[in-house]
Amino acid sequence: NKFVYFFGNEETEGKNSMKDLLGGKGANLAEMANLGIPVPPGFTITTEVCLLYLEKGAYPEEVIDQINNTIIKLEKATGKKFGDNGNPLLLSVRSGARVSMPGMMDTVLNLGLNDDTVTALSNKTGNERFAYDSYRRFLTMFGDVVLDIEHEKFESALSAKKKNLGVELDTDLNADALKELAEEFKGIIRKETGNDFPQDPREQLQMAIDAVFNSWNNQRAITYRRLNNIPGEWGTAVNVQSMVYGNMGETSGTGVAFTRDPATGEKRFFGEYLMNAQGEDVVAGIRTPEPISTLKDNMPEAYAQLEAIYKKLEDHFTDMQDIEFTIEEGRLYMLQTRTGKRTAAAALKIAVDMVNEGLIDKRTAVTRVSPEQIDRLLHPTIDSQAEYEVVATGLPASPGAAVGKVVFTAEHAEQMAKSNEKVILVRTETSPEDIGGMDAAQGILTVRGGMTSHAAVVARGMGKPCVAGCGSVSIDMTSCSFSVCDVTISEGDYVTIDGSTGNLILGEVELVTPGVSGELDTLLSWADEIREMGVRTNADTPHDAQVARDFGAEGIGLCRTEHMFFGDDRIPAVREMILAEDTETRKAALEKLLPMQKEDFIGIFKVMEGFPVTIRLLDPPLHEFLPKHDEIAERLASLETEGASASEIERIHKILERVDSMEETNPMLGHRGCRLGITYPEIYAMQVKAIIEAACELKAGGMDIVPEIMIPLVSHVNELSSTKKDLVEVAESVMAEKGCKLDYMVGTMIELPRAALTADKIAKEAEFFSFGTNDLTQTTFGFSRDDAGKFLPFYIENSILPSDPFAVLDQEGVGELVKIGIEKGRSTRPDIKIGICGEHGGEPSSVKFGYNVGLNYVSCSPFRVPIARLAAAQAVI
Ligand code: ADP
Ligand code: MG
Numbered sequence: 001n002k003f004v005y006f007f008g009n010e011e012t013e014g015k016n017s018m019k020d021l022l023g024g025k026g027a028n029l030a031e032m033a034n035l036g037i038p039v040p041p042g043f044t045i046t047t048e049v050c051l052l053y054l055e056k057g058a059y060p061e062e063v064i065d066q067i068n069n070t071i072i073k074l075e076k077a078t079g080k081k082f083g084d085n086g087n088p089l090l091l092s093v094r095s096g097a098r099v100s101m102p103g104m105m106d107t108v109l110n111l112g113l114n115d116d117t118v119t120a121l122s123n124k125t126g127n128e129r130f131a132y133d134s135y136r137r138f139l140t141m142f143g144d145v146v147l148d149i150e151h152e153k154f155e156s157a158l159s160a161k162k163k164n165l166g167v168e169l170d171t172d173l174n175a176d177a178l179k180e181l182a183e184e185f186k187g188i189i190r191k192e193t194g195n196d197f198p199q200d201p202r203e204q205l206q207m208a209i210d211a212v213f214n215s216w217n218n219q220r221a222i223t224y225r226r227l228n229n230i231p232g233e234w235g236t237a238v239n240v241q242s243m244v245y246g247n248m249g250e251t252s253g254t255g256v257a258f259t260r261d262p263a264t265g266e267k268r269f270f271g272e273y274l275m276n277a278q279g280e281d282v283v284a285g286i287r288t289p290e291p292i293s294t295l296k297d298n299m300p301e302a303y304a305q306l307e308a309i310y311k312k313l314e315d316h317f318t319d320m321q322d323i324e325f326t327i328e329e330g331r332l333y334m335l336q337t338r339t340g341k342r343t344a345a346a347a348l349k350i351a352v353d354m355v356n357e358g359l360i361d362k363r364t365a366v367t368r369v370s371p372e373q374i375d376r377l378l379h380p381t382i383d384s385q386a387e388y389e390v391v392a393t394g395l396p397a398s399p400g401a402a403v404g405k406v407v408f409t410a411e412h413a414e415q416m417a418k419s420n421e422k423v424i425l426v427r428t429e430t431s432p433e434d435i436g437g438m439d440a441a442q443g444i445l446t447v448r449g450g451m452t453s454h455a456a457v458v459a460r461g462m463g464k465p466c467v468a469g470c471g472s473v474s475i476d477m478t479s480c481s482f483s484v485c486d487v488t489i490s491e492g493d494y495v496t497i498d499g500s501t502g503n504l505i506l507g508e509v510e511l512v513t514p515g516v517s518g519e520l521d522t523l524l525s526w527a528d529e530i531r532e533m534g535v536r537t538n539a540d541t542p543h544d545a546q547v548a549r550d551f552g553a554e555g556i557g558l559c560r561t562e563h564m565f566f567g568d569d570r571i572p573a574v575r576e577m578i579l580a581e582d583t584e585t586r587k588a589a590l591e592k593l594l595p596m597q598k599e600d601f602i603g604i605f606k607v608m609e610g611f612p613v614t615i616r617l618l619d620p621p622l623h624e625f626l627p628k629h630d631e632i633a634e635r636l637a638s639l640e641t642e643g644a645s646a647s648e649i650e651r652i653h654k655i656l657e658r659v660d661s662m663e664e665t666n667p668m669l670g671h672r673g674c675r676l677g678i679t680y681p682e683i684y685a686m687q688v689k690a691i692i693e694a695a696c697e698l699k700a701g702g703m704d705i706v707p708e709i710m711i712p713l714v715s716h717v718n719e720l721s722s723t724k725k726d727l728v729e730v731a732e733s734v735m736a737e738k739g740c741k742l743d744y745m746v747g748t749m750i751e752l753p754r755a756a757l758t759a760d761k762i763a764k765e766a767e768f769f770s771f772g773t774n775d776l777t778q779t780t781f782g783f784s785r786d787d788a789g790k791f792l793p794f795y796i797e798n799s800i801l802p803s804d805p806f807a808v809l810d811q812e813g814v815g816e817l818v819k820i821g822i823e824k825g826r827s828t829r830p831d832i833k834i835g836i837c838g839e840h841g842g843e844p845s846s847v848k849f850g851y852n853v854g855l856n857y858v859s860c861s862p863f864r865v866p867i868a869r870l871a872a873a874q875a876v877i
């Protein structure tokens with residue numbers, strides 16, 4: 001079994017594709033050596049050894065032998081000898097998992113130094129200062145990283161030394177000072193561990209290797225793995241590499257660079273370096289590093305070589321690289337290369353540029369930008385340069401940041417918006433009546449509610465930032481203020497919210513909208529060429545429909561008609577309809593609504609010309625449209641004190657009784673959806689009449705519309721067949737009256753487990769299915785969407801559930817019902833059109849799942865359309 005892989009120009013044993021075994025750093029060091037790039041030779045101990053060691057607490061004999069043999073090889077390659085008192089070989093010991101992982105052990109440099117080899121190094125190089133600078137660095141790193149002594153202990157001894165000698169920089173310390181420091185550091189090690197610093201280089205190496213492996217299971221690493229879904233079974237590799245010295249004087253140095261600008265993606269070499277420095281000095285801020293461009297003047301040869309290498313690396317890896325290099329007395333060495341982290345804007349620009357440069361193809365480009373990055377690009381964010389203090393954190397319910405004056409009511413939000421004030425609507429929770437205020441506000445903050453609370457869903461739909469469930473905020477409506485962290489914020493004070501992180505910040509913070517140029521369009525058009533699933537939108541108004549069209553939506557997958565019942569011009573008629581005591585009065589009230597709904601549909605159809613529009617008939621329980629009990633009771637009380645007429649009091653009293661009688665213990669499972677349509681057929685009849693009349697009128701004007709009428713909350717096929725029969729009658733009679741022949745479809749939501757389980761029967765009646773995964777999740781788990789906030793966060797924190805099933809589709813449970821529904825539906829109607837219209841329709845992993853189970857399209861809120869387009873393409877690749 002091979003446990004140790006050598007790298008160095010001639011005899012490199014590993015390569016780039018061996019990341020699982022050699023870790024990312026080791027595999028790329030080998031690859032650079034293979035490319036003939038100057039890399040200090042060394043070797044990688046595999047991740048397998050890590051797992052064996054962690055399991056058994058010891059190394060197989062073979063591993064020790066292979067390490068010893070490879071050290072001999074390394075000695076030959078470098079012409080130095082490990083532990084030698086003439087020309088000592090010094091090593092760096094570096095951790096390296098498959099993916100780079102903060103939390104793992106830090107690197108130890110200059111290993112192999114002791115009281116004898118430091119003298120040898122000094123004699124050999126004729127540079128005593130350099131030798132003792134290396135020694136004091138090694139003692140610090142070994143003490144800190146391997147022996148677990150607080151870094152601060154060494155740091156303060158170093159500062160004291162500088163202060164004593166009246167110098168400012170590390171580089172101002174002379175050989176004698178550094179020599180004294182080495183003695184002091186050894187003293188610290190003795191004091192802190194009770195043992196002398198290990199002088200034997202072999203023992204040092206063994207301890208350092210053990211420390212790397214053990215660090216795989218330290219708390220920081222475990223936490224990082226949990227947060228990033230990295231399996232513990234991966235283990236880490238250890239890289240042992242011969243040292244090159246950037247601290248030998250003014251012709252030596254070290255630096256880090258990116259092959260393109262990681263912030264903007266611009267094609268320019270970007271980085272920093274320091275002369276007479278080693279290791280992390282550049283990033284640790286010990287001295288101010290120089291921009292890489294000045295290296296061209298300081299060391300033209302090394303710079304030219306570096307330039308050639310970075311180009312070679314980018315060509316080879318066909319992606320932007322993040323590189324580390326060291327110059328030792330004018331000679332350049334590469335110490336690391338990896339795919340560079342970048343901002344969303346840079347990811348987009350680099351992907352598109354690289355296709356244009358012929359470096360990658362379109363399919364690859366589409367995988368280079370994550371859906372989350374697209375999301376970030378579409379919303380304003382807090383300026384990364386800004387300084388601010390977060391006073392509370394809620395749920396990141398709808399991304400983007402917003403600044404505005406605090407208001408506590410929807411009306412107030414609308415008023416202020418009319419006078420061009422920017423406001424943040426702060427509510428305990430929102431309800432459908434707040435829509436106008438939410439629309440007028442820059443962003444929404446709620447005290448209660450989860451990721452699928454009303455505020456969250458509506459805000460995402462509107463593309464507005466929202467922080468939901470910010471429990472540490474307490475609103476006091478009597479004084480029109482809220483308090484958080486001992487601070488009181490009054491109406492009119494400025495706050496900033498960040499819906500991408502859930503943060504609440506007091507005052508105004510500078511926002512930036514990352515410039516989305518034509519590149520986003522380009523990338524998404526490539527995604528469109530690749531994807532096989534349609535992408536529609538959930539939109540209830542012509543405005544939202546237009547926004548979604550502009551984002552590339554190919555139709556509406558869900559038009560919720562309940563929003564058409566709100567609004568000052570409609571709500572009186574709606575209430576009249578609900579309070580009606582007989583069918584005739586109800587019909588008369590519905591007649592008033594008919595023209596308004598028809599106008600709404602005409603508006604939406606026009607925007608979506610040529611694309612399908614799925615309209616869901618009324619779904620929520622009727623009492624949602626009525627005033628609340630307390631509100632009416634208050635009104636009644638004041639009427640009585642005012643001495644209003646007996647008949648007026650009687651009228652209001654009746655309303656109160658009616659409202660009370662309609663109250664439900666469990667409205668989500670109550671009198672709603674098709675149950676409403678079945679018990680009050682005239683409601684759906686009016687809606688269908690409005691839809692068909694609208695389509696007929698447009699058709700007369702030459703516009704072809706295929707309305708898809710969708711019946712909500714069907715659990716038994718009989719509910720659908722009975723509703724459908726009535727609807728078809730209405731539709732046919734409208735068409736006869738208008739003398740218009742129209743194609744239309746009648747289908748249903750699959751949002752109850754029983755519907756999924758009996759989808760074969762339902763499909764005989766339904767011409768299309770749309771999985772309403774919000775309700776389906778609610779009813780499959782038995783979690784009330786509006787109350788899950790009380791326990792779901794705890795579940796997720798304690799790994800009882802992997803994620804919020806209202807945000808990320810539960811593929812195992814809810815997904816299984818989706819699968820069953822699709823299979824059964826297609827068994828009786830093979831060409832049935834099937835989509836998904838829950839919140840999951842715009843969530844990347846759920847989109848991928850939808851592709852795998854054979855959905856025809858996904859439908860999501862307008863601002864998530866670009867995300868779904870990209871995710872649908874990535875699902876294919
Ligand atoms: P990280 O994963 O934190 O970047 P590295 O192992 O890459 O840790 O190394 C930390 C620092 O030490 C880097 O600046 C790197 O360039 C430097 N370094 C690592 N190995 C050597 C070496 N053989 N010679 C000189 N410097 C080295
Ligand atoms: Mg590094």
Ligand code: MG
Nearest residue numbers: 712751772775
């Ligand atoms: Mg539903």
